[in-house]
Amino acid sequence: MRDMIVSELSQAMHELARGFAHFLPRLIVMLVLAFVGWVIAYIAKILLRSILRLIKFDRLSDNAGASQLLTKAALPSSSELLSRFVFWVAWLGFILLGVSVLGILGLQEQIARFFLFLPRLFVALFIMFFGLLAASFFSRAALLAGVNANLPSPRLLSISIRSVIIIFVLSVVFEELGLAEQTMLVTFGIAFGAVMLGLAIAFGMGGRDLARRFLETRFLRRKKEENEDELSPL
Amino acid sequence: MTQEVSVEERAVPLRTEKRLAEDSFLTDDFLRQLINVGEVDILVGLPTHNNAKTVGPIVQSIQAGILRDFPRERAAIINADGGSRDGTPELVTGISIDDVRRTANLYTLRTLHSISTQYANTPASGVALRTILSAAELLRAKACVLISPESTNIKPEWLSKLLRPIYNEGFDLVTPTYRRHKFEGLLITNLLYPMIRALYGTRIREPYATELGFSGRLGGQFLGQNNWDDGTGQTGLELRLTLAAISGGCRICQSFLGEKDHVERRAADLIPALRQTVGTLFSALEADFPVWSAVAGSQPVPSNGPESEVGLEPLRINRKRLREMFSTGVAELASVFQSILSPSTLAELQRIAGLDEDDLRYPAELWVRTVYEFAVSYQKSVINRDHIIQALAPLFRGRAYTFLVENRDTSTNDVEKNIESLCLEFERLKPYLLEMWNGRK
Numbered sequence: 001m002r003d004m005i006v007s008e009l010s011q012a013m014h015e016l017a018r019g020f021a022h023f024l025p026r027l028i029v030m031l032v033l034a035f036v037g038w039v040i041a042y043i044a045k046i047l048l049r050s051i052l053r054l055i056k057f058d059r060l061s062d063n064a065g066a067s068q069l070l071t072k073a074a075l076p077s078s079s080e081l082l083s084r085f086v087f088w089v090a091w092l093g094f095i096l097l098g099v100s101v102l103g104i105l106g107l108q109e110q111i112a113r114f115f116l117f118l119p120r121l122f123v124a125l126f127i128m129f130f131g132l133l134a135a136s137f138f139s140r141a142a143l144l145a146g147v148n149a150n151l152p153s154p155r156l157l158s159i160s161i162r163s164v165i166i167i168f169v170l171s172v173v174f175e176e177l178g179l180a181e182q183t184m185l186v187t188f189g190i191a192f193g194a195v196m197l198g199l200a201i202a203f204g205m206g207g208r209d210l211a212r213r214f215l216e217t218r219f220l221r222r223k224k225e226e227n228e229d230e231l232s233p234l
Numbered sequence: 235m236t237q238e239v240s241v242e243e244r245a246v247p248l249r250t251e252k253r254l255a256e257d258s259f260l261t262d263d264f265l266r267q268l269i270n271v272g273e274v275d276i277l278v279g280l281p282t283h284n285n286a287k288t289v290g291p292i293v294q295s296i297q298a299g300i301l302r303d304f305p306r307e308r309a310a311i312i313n314a315d316g317g318s319r320d321g322t323p324e325l326v327t328g329i330s331i332d333d334v335r336r337t338a339n340l341y342t343l344r345t346l347h348s349i350s351t352q353y354a355n356t357p358a359s360g361v362a363l364r365t366i367l368s369a370a371e372l373l374r375a376k377a378c379v380l381i382s383p384e385s386t387n388i389k390p391e392w393l394s395k396l397l398r399p400i401y402n403e404g405f406d407l408v409t410p411t412y413r414r415h416k417f418e419g420l421l422i423t424n425l426l427y428p429m430i431r432a433l434y435g436t437r438i439r440e441p442y443a444t445e446l447g448f449s450g451r452l453g454g455q456f457l458g459q460n461n462w463d464d465g466t467g468q469t470g471l472e473l474r475l476t477l478a479a480i481s482g483g484c485r486i487c488q489s490f491l492g493e494k495d496h497v498e499r500r501a502a503d504l505i506p507a508l509r510q511t512v513g514t515l516f517s518a519l520e521a522d523f524p525v526w527s528a529v530a531g532s533q534p535v536p537s538n539g540p541e542s543e544v545g546l547e548p549l550r551i552n553r554k555r556l557r558e559m560f561s562t563g564v565a566e567l568a569s570v571f572q573s574i575l576s577p578s579t580l581a582e583l584q585r586i587a588g589l590d591e592d593d594l595r596y597p598a599e600l601w602v603r604t605v606y607e608f609a610v611s612y613q614k615s616v617i618n619r620d621h622i623i624q625a626l627a628p629l630f631r632g633r634a635y636t637f638l639v640e641n642r643d644t645s646t647n648d649v650e651k652n653i654e655s656l657c658l659e660f661e662r663l664k665p666y667l668l669e670m671w672n673g674r675k
Contacts, residue, residue, distance in 0.1 A: 059616070062573070137618065140570060144624040147563050148505060150555075155566050231551060231634070233421035233507045234442060 023102070030098030037094020045087035052079035066132050089118065124176040131169025135162045160195075167191055260368055264351040268372050271347045275307035276300065276397060277375035277450075279366030283316035283357035285383035286325055292388050293329045293348075296381060299393030300346055301331070307401075310373060313350040314365040316357030322383075323350035360468030363475075367457045375450045377401040380472070382444035387495045395489040395538065396447030406484035408447035409476060411439045412494035413543035416641060416649045417551065420634045421504075423653050425605060426473075426511050432660035433519070433667075434480045435529035439488060439542050442473045442511050452484055470514030477518045481525045490539025504627055513623045516612040527668060532661060544646040556635040557594060561587045563628020570625050574611040579603050587632070596629075596636040598659045604629055605660075606667040613671065 052058075061067045061078035075081055096111045139162035146154025171188040175181055260268075278296050282289060293311065300309045313326040327350050353365045363380070370378045377400040379393060392410075399405040422442065430441050448456075456478050462468070479486055519526065534541075564571070564587035571580050582600055589595075605626075612622050641649050 140617070140621055143566065143570070144621055147559075147566050148624060148627050150559055150562070231420065231549075232418050233504050233630075234419055234511065 026102050029101050030095075033098035033101065034091075034095050037091050037097070041087045041090035041094070044090050045083045048086050049079060049083040052082065057082075060133070061129075066129065089121075093118070120176055120178070124173045127176060128169060128173050131165065131172070135165035135169065138162075138165060164192075164195070260365065260372075261351060261353075264349070264365075264369075265372075267349050267351075268369055271310055271349070271373060273308065273375075274310045274347070274373045275376050276304050276309040276401070277366075277370045277373060277378040278309070278311045278393070279363070279370070279378060279380045280311060280313045280326065280383060281316070281359065281362035281366065281380075282313055282318060282322045282326065282383045284318045284320045284322060286318070286320040286322050288386055289322055289325050289383050290329060292381060292383060292385060293326055295388045295390050296393060297329070297331050297346065299390035302390055303394035304397070304401075306344065308344045310347040310349065310369075310375075312366050312369045313348070314362040315350055315352045316362060317352060317355035323352065326350050358468060360462070360471050363471045364457070364462055367453045370450055370453045371457060375453075377447060377449060378453055379447045380445060385445060385495075387493055388445075389492065392445065392491050395491060396445065399487050399489065399538065400447050400449050403487075404485060405487050406449045406452040407476065407479040407486045409438050409440050409443050409486065409488050410445050410491045411488050411537065411540065411542050412491055413545060414494050415545040415547060415549065416644075416646070417549060417638060418494070418545075420637060421507055421511060421630065424601070424633055424637060424656065425630070426515065428653070428657040428660040429515065429605060430477070430480075431532045431657050432664050433526040433529065434477070434522075435526075435532045436480050436486065437532050437534045438476060438480075438486065441476050442470070443476070444472060445491065446472060446475070447489075448475065448479070449484075452479055452482075455482060470510040473511060473514045474518065477515070477522065481522050487536040487538065488541065490537070490541075490543070504630070505624060508623050508626060508630070509620070512608075512626060513619070516609050516623075517619075519609060520613055523671070527671075530664075532657075542650070544649050551638060553635055553638055554591065556631045556638070557591055560594075560596075560628050560632030560635060563631070567625055567628065570617070570621065573616045574622060574625060575604065575607050579607055583629070594632075594635070595639070596632045598656050599663070601629075601633045601636075602656075602659050602663045603666065606663060606670065609667065610670040 057079045058067065058077050061070075066078055070076070070078060070081065076084075093115070096114060100108055100111050139158040142161045143154050143158035146157050151157070167188060171184050174184040278300070280289075280292070280296070296311060300307075311326070313323060315323045315326075327348050329348075331346060349369075351365065353361050366378070366380065377397045379396045381388065381392075396408045396410065399408050422440065426441055427437075427439055431437050452475070456475055459478060460471070460474060564583050568580075568584070571583070575583070579600065583604070586594060586596060586600075608622060608626055611617075612619055616622070637652075641652060644652070
């Protein structure tokens, strides 16, 4: 009995030692991978930050209105944020690669899913950035056109255009990420429908007087202008 | 004894499909007609698009001008048409010179050629001018004149006034001066003329002229230099030509033409006018920086006739609307101006925009600083460049309002004094522009 217990214990110790001996090199490989990954991710971060500064990415970000959002959220500049993001994604990728070397069952599948998700994440970020850029450009164009055409409430028009574009971009981004697709679709549909219905009611009922005043002003002004001399700018 | 040669009237090429010739973008039909002409001394360029209402008398005036003042010279009228649907090209080539000869008893020793070509189905002023310049180069024209198809009060003597200094005195560019109402052309008097004068050091009263004379040499030089394939090289080409002449050190003079009356120019055209003039000037500043940064002060250019004449007839102008659009613009576009203007300039603008109608004045110094800051923002592309130009419109309205109020009851001399003092302000603040341009501010 005693011999049996000792034998089992020694066998267990032996297996533990063998398992440890089997695991240790993998752990070292993982640590080496994590270290190499850190170095590569750091170099990638420095390189990307230099390139972004060279191409004046922050100015582009200002134009897109992304910088204002970041400032409000007490986050660093766009180029810094993107550099850090690339650093963490790259390093995390190497760490996960190292973890997969450990051969822990069940983790392999999750790691594979993470790597498959990365391209979609980048595409979503790309869409988000250029969507914000488009929203900023078109809202500013509408604001300038509204002011120069002497339209009432040009800022409201500009904000409406920006909001519609941003809502649309967000719905595309969430769809690309595969997050709450159905919820986003329904939310977008409800939000868009509500805005349109609200506008229709506002203009059709609530804004009757405003619309009448606006039309009267336009037509009366047109009549008045007929008696005025026009100044040529050139 | 004078010998008369009949006028050659050519049919308008009906074929709109174009094929590029080996070394030219001109159509084969047009090239063939130019080759038949040979060489000319005088070339009159007439860009058109649906100008049937006005083009007839203009062509007759051109013909009368050539018969009267250039009877011995070989001359050609080149009509570059942008796809008119009202028969403009047929009118240009179909007008008989016999009528002019009969009424004015004038004769020519040479053939007067009249050629029309359709460069596209849609109008493009840049392509039209390029067509005319290319024709002038092929025909080896010594002196060329560009006539607007909407100059309803053109006189035959305009040709002589724009061409003689080039043909006889060796000038390269002749810009016109006109008799204008004191409140006409405010964009020229309050921005274009003083800014070009301050930066390039040359006092040209009408730097953006739709009628101007130029030598074949300058035309050829400009044809080779301008970036025709770039979209920015297609607008405001009359101004580009003037700036190219100044930068190239060409001999420039001015000729007084008389009353200016263009049917095409209306107050509603402010944004296109800003794009054609201010946009063109701002974009030219980049390329011409070595030229204008080295210039100090300004010099007058020789003038045939008065430099300007000012009309004082009473006009009914809605100043209130100008003021309202200025104040609304400053309030609504604050976020846009934050990207373009310095905080101190913006704060000052916001202060004056809130003043009552009686107190509101846009002072010259603030206006000059505003324009210079816009120019630098344009150079640095802080936002879309076209948006920068559009954002200037409400501020220009504020300046126009101030000019109208300050000169409401002034005499001709006082108006000139006010314009002169604005010019001096532009010259005084030039170092401010240079500092910003070089990034020191």
